[in-house]
Amino acid sequence: MTLRKGAADIATMIRREITKGTRELHERLPSERALAEHYDVARGTIREALSQLMRDGFVAVRPGSGTYVTYQPQAPSENVIEAANPLELIDARFALEPHICRLAVLHGRRTDFDTLESLCIQMENCVDDAAAFSEADTAFHKILAETTGNTLLIWIINRVTSVRSQDEWTRMRHLTLDQRMITTYNAQHRQILNAIRTREPERAANMMKDHLEAARLSLTRAAET
Amino acid sequence: MTLRKGAADIATMIRREITKGTRELHERLPSERALAEHYDVARGTIREALSQLMRDGFVAVRPGSGTYVTYQPQAPSENVIEAANPLELIDARFALEPHICRLAVLHGRRTDFDTLESLCIQMENCVDDAAAFSEADTAFHKILAETTGNTLLIWIINRVTSVRSQDEWTRMRHLTLDQRMITTYNAQHRQILNAIRTREPERAANMMKDHLEAARLSLTRAAET
DNA sequence: CATAATTGGTATATTATTGGATCAATTACT
DNA sequence: AGTAATTGATCCAATAATATACCAATTATG
Numbered sequence: 001m002t003l004r005k006g007a008a009d010i011a012t013m014i015r016r017e018i019t020k021g022t023r024e025l026h027e028r029l030p031s032e033r034a035l036a037e038h039y040d041v042a043r044g045t046i047r048e049a050l051s052q053l054m055r056d057g058f059v060a061v062r063p064g065s066g067t068y069v070t071y072q073p074q075a076p077s078e079n080v081i082e083a084a085n086p087l088e089l090i091d092a093r094f095a096l097e098p099h100i101c102r103l104a105v106l107h108g109r110r111t112d113f114d115t116l117e118s119l120c121i122q123m124e125n126c127v128d129d130a131a132a133f134s135e136a137d138t139a140f141h142k143i144l145a146e147t148t149g150n151t152l153l154i155w156i157i158n159r160v161t162s163v164r165s166q167d168e169w170t171r172m173r174h175l176t177l178d179q180r181m182i183t184t185y186n187a188q189h190r191q192i193l194n195a196i197r198t199r200e201p202e203r204a205a206n207m208m209k210d211h212l213e214a215a216r217l218s219l220t221r222a223a224e225t
Numbered sequence: 226m227t228l229r230k231g232a233a234d235i236a237t238m239i240r241r242e243i244t245k246g247t248r249e250l251h252e253r254l255p256s257e258r259a260l261a262e263h264y265d266v267a268r269g270t271i272r273e274a275l276s277q278l279m280r281d282g283f284v285a286v287r288p289g290s291g292t293y294v295t296y297q298p299q300a301p302s303e304n305v306i307e308a309a310n311p312l313e314l315i316d317a318r319f320a321l322e323p324h325i326c327r328l329a330v331l332h333g334r335r336t337d338f339d340t341l342e343s344l345c346i347q348m349e350n351c352v353d354d355a356a357a358f359s360e361a362d363t364a365f366h367k368i369l370a371e372t373t374g375n376t377l378l379i380w381i382i383n384r385v386t387s388v389r390s391q392d393e394w395t396r397m398r399h400l401t402l403d404q405r406m407i408t409t410y411n412a413q414h415r416q417i418l419n420a421i422r423t424r425e426p427e428r429a430a431n432m433m434k435d436h437l438e439a440a441r442l443s444l445t446r447a448a449e450t
Numbered sequence: 451c452a453t454a455a456t457t458g459g460t461a462t463a464t465t466a467t468t469g470g471a472t473c474a475a476t477t478a479c480t
Numbered sequence: 481a482g483t484a485a486t487t488g489a490t491c492c493a494a495t496a497a498t499a500t501a502c503c504a505a506t507t508a509t510g
Contacts, residue, residue: 006485024240026277028233031468042487047469063469064495068233084377091328092377099320152309152317156381231467231496256457267498272458288458289506 005041007048013039014049018058018069025072029059032067090216092160096153097141097212098205101192103148105201112147116140116193124186130177133185140189176218184214230266232273238264239274243283244298254284254292315441317385321378322366322437323430326417328373330426337372341365341418349411355402358410365414401443409439 017023029035032050036043050067053059058071084092104112119140126133138161145157188211195204242248254260257275261268275292278284283296309317329337344365351358363386370382413436420429 024237026233026240026281027237028231033468044488045486048485050469061469062495064467064493066231066233066468066496088375088377091324091373091375092381095321095324095378099316103316148316150309150313150316152313152385153320156317160377258457269499270497273496275458286458287506289456289504291457291506 005039005045007045007052010035010039010041010045010049011052014053015056015058018071019073021073023069025069027069028066029069086219087216089160090212090219094209094212094216096157096160097144098208100145100148100153100157101196101204101208102201103150103153104144104196105199105204107149108147108196112143113193113197115143116147116196119143120186120189120193123182123189127179127182127186130182133177133182137185137189144192176222181218185211188214230264230270232270232277235260235264235266235270235274236277239278240281240283243294243296246298248294250294250297252294254294256291311444312441314385315437315444319434319437319441321382321385322369323433325370325373325378325382326421326429326433327426328375328378329369329421330424330429332374333372333421337368338418338422340368341372341421344368345411345414345418348407348414352404352407352411355407358402358407362410362414369417401447406443410436413439 014023014029023029029050030038032043032046035046039046050059050061054061058069059067060070061067119136123133123136123140126136141161142158145154148154188207191207192204192211195207239248239254248254254275255263257268257271260271264271275284275286279286283294284292285295286292344361348358348361348365351361366386367383370379373379413432417429417432417436420432
């Protein structure tokens, strides 16, 4: 019967706090002295426990500062999307967005088209501002998804497009986002919107395919440089 | 053993306020000086904390103006998919699965085809057992997605197909899943697999569309009764 | 439109806390 | 009994927090 708490026990307790989410990523643990008092154990034991946790990559110890949580019990859903590489993302969009165009033809209302129209105008006033164009572009594809009325598709598209904003992809993308490219994209957006307005599902879907193909090309070209 | 409040602690507290929804998107935080007073800490500490939050994309600081929340806690993914109705689900599959067939043609390996083949055989031995057929059918579509090698698409399809098992859709579906229907589905699965094997992307995609159209028809028919 | 107030940005010297390291005494387990 | 771990104490160096002052950009005010 163990009467005394050992370093391994302390390590287990702290590890549990981390994996259960009580201690979050980047959070600072109490000082070794405070932990020693809290667990009613000597500081050396705490140090040994922290040493074990450090070996397993749960915490990082910074002299003079403190010990910090470096492990995150992965939230499965987010990571899949965050971890996806740009080509996977664009393949997913190749699957989703042409069909979204077809559904937009079926379910779209005039107010939706007006919103898309104003976004087109907004983008056409951004030929010299890549960042502003990108933002409006994301909004365009987002609104397009919303016209389908399909909450599931809307959710998926929002997830997939939102990744772009905080990615290295953005950097690559900006390399190729010159005035000529933006003008091309603007023309394609127009064609897509017109096809939807005239209720031509297959033409809208094909226009979207062309649009995504252009985006993929500029992406692979940027990756090769 | 006083526990000193460090920048990491302040950052954790503010991060919690944001993720818990207390601080909403685009909301302006109090000034650094006000935060310093509120948390009873020096302004430098607040600045270091905000700097960390900025690195992680939770806030953005605008000199002369203030600090603004730039992070939105994601809507729980499960609910969106769980709440989707059968027609939304099948529309999502209409978007995804034909393109998955195209990608399967591009990336599929012989071993993948062998697995799909064995699942076809398994389903063909289930013409009189709707439950067993359903299970194998789900596996077929799942494996098909996996042959694309696109982790994002795999994840989405798994989410979308897994709903079927615990849905009222299942009940409706079983109503129409007689021997004749299962035989039809089996033939379609065969045609899809063959088209992929002979590397015909568009034919495979079209076969999948036919397959989904049949599923949708049986679904709407069941809903009308 | 000009001015004043407020906001973040920066610098610096001082002070307190933290982890790093060591060692002799004590306790637990084989 | 013998071995290994824990304990409790002390000193050190690294780091961060504090307090203060001033600058620059933005925003509100009259």
